[in-house]
Amino acid sequence: MAERGPVLAADIGGTKMAVGVAEPGGRLITWSQVPTPRDSDAKHLWRTLEDLVLQVLDTAKVGDLSELSGIGCGCGGPMEWPSGLVSPLNIPGWRGFPLRERLAERFGASGIPVRVHNDAVCVAAGEHWRGAGRGWRNVLGMVVSTGVGGGLILDNRLIEGSSGNAGHVGHVVVYPDDGPKCECGGRGCLEAIARGPALTAWAQARGWRSDRPGLTAKDLSGDAAQGHPVATEALRRAGRALGIAIASATSLCDLEVVAVGGGLSQAGALLFEPLQESLATYCRLDFARDVRVVPAALGQNAGLVGAAALVVAGHRYWSGDLPAGLPVRRGQHHDGAGGLVMQALPPPVAKQPQVVGHEEKRQDLAAQHEHDRADERGAQAHR
Ligand SMILES: [Zn+2]
Numbered sequence: 001m002a003e004r005g006p007v008l009a010a011d012i013g014g015t016k017m018a019v020g021v022a023e024p025g026g027r028l029i030t031w032s033q034v035p036t037p038r039d040s041d042a043k044h045l046w047r048t049l050e051d052l053v054l055q056v057l058d059t060a061k062v063g064d065l066s067e068l069s070g071i072g073c074g075c076g077g078p079m080e081w082p083s084g085l086v087s088p089l090n091i092p093g094w095r096g097f098p099l100r101e102r103l104a105e106r107f108g109a110s111g112i113p114v115r116v117h118n119d120a121v122c123v124a125a126g127e128h129w130r131g132a133g134r135g136w137r138n139v140l141g142m143v144v145s146t147g148v149g150g151g152l153i154l155d156n157r158l159i160e161g162s163s164g165n166a167g168h169v170g171h172v173v174v175y176p177d178d179g180p181k182c183e184c185g186g187r188g189c190l191e192a193i194a195r196g197p198a199l200t201a202w203a204q205a206r207g208w209r210s211d212r213p214g215l216t217a218k219d220l221s222g223d224a225a226q227g228h229p230v231a232t233e234a235l236r237r238a239g240r241a242l243g244i245a246i247a248s249a250t251s252l253c254d255l256e257v258v259a260v261g262g263g264l265s266q267a268g269a270l271l272f273e274p275l276q277e278s279l280a281t282y283c284r285l286d287f288a289r290d291v292r293v294v295p296a297a298l299g300q301n302a303g304l305v306g307a308a309a310l311v312v313a314g315h316r317y318w319s320g321d322l323p324a325g326l327p328v329r330r331g332q333h334h335d336g337a338g339g340l341v342m343q344a345l346p347p348p349v350a351k352q353p354q355v356v357g358h359e360e361k362r363q364d365l366a367a368q369h370e371h372d373r374a375d376e377r378g379a380q381a382h383r
Helices: 042-059 099-107 119-130 190-194 196-204 217-225 229-253 263-267 269-282 299-312 358-382
Strands: 007-012 016-022 028-035 070-075 114-118 139-144 148-154 257-261 292-295
Touching: 007 042, 007 099, 007 119, 007 299, 016 042, 016 299, 028 042, 028 299, 042 099, 070 099, 070 119, 070 299, 099 114, 114 119, 114 299, 119 139, 119 148, 119 257, 119 299, 139 229, 139 263, 148 190, 190 196, 190 229, 196 217, 196 229, 196 263, 217 229, 217 263, 217 269, 229 257, 229 269, 263 269, 269 292
Parallel strands: 007 070, 070 114, 139 257, 257 292
Antiparallel strands: 007 016, 016 028, 139 148
């Protein structure tokens, strides 16, 4: 592969498919997008993406696929990570679609890295790498749009969690008991309140342009800017909910910066003022109080820049390439040369909770300490 060659980046959602070619430093050389043919079958969806990639590669004058140093792709969730089997909620034609495998077969024949992650995670990675979170070590990137998504960077590393789903800030609960039902099956999640369609429905139920179907959060923001009281209150409600969720996330993760992107963030002060007020109410501990909440800086290209980051800054934003079938210790680290240092562990054994006496508990703890020490010795041996 071309070590410092350009990166192919894609960002696939229910509304649009975007593809770009980025320099290894993250600057987009060219990009283009088409509406997602969301009611098409799997084959037509893939053909649409394939055609767009070929067109963008042509514009970027990438004549030979072997010039690419890698392929990064963000896609709407849910997905199986890191295998890249995608089932985007808003693209019904893809259910368990092997996006990572298909991209690798078609465009990655020369053995370059091909990486697929959640689209909101890519936005967070992009904003941390080259956007509003640049230079900060602890950042939550959020997308407030048709849904509310996010990605979490702690200590300069993207946090994956056990299934690649860490950072799902849209399902932080902000109004548990009398909050609205959420698509996830829960109640009172941030997303159930602040997602665009929930906001417009809330406002329409209270008399804002009740007779007009198909209105969007953009229409709502426009009317709020003109002083419509219900539209303004809808944005206040979203801002307050965001502030509560961000306060919780900040206390939990000791964040420095929260970058808020997506269509709703365009509402500006109408959203950010109530957000800051509720943040000030709920975020009181000294360490948390100084968190900066800022609009995302990369606009609609954040997803593409973040997809490129999965490849060219993989030491920060990708830990998914582990050999199949080998249980790996959490917190594996890189050896600085791009390789992963790993340790095999016996697979976790499902334990039934049980009541143990003092003596047994002490023996359990002693065994656990011995296990931990063996781990540390193993880690040192690999250094
Ligand atoms: Zn939810």
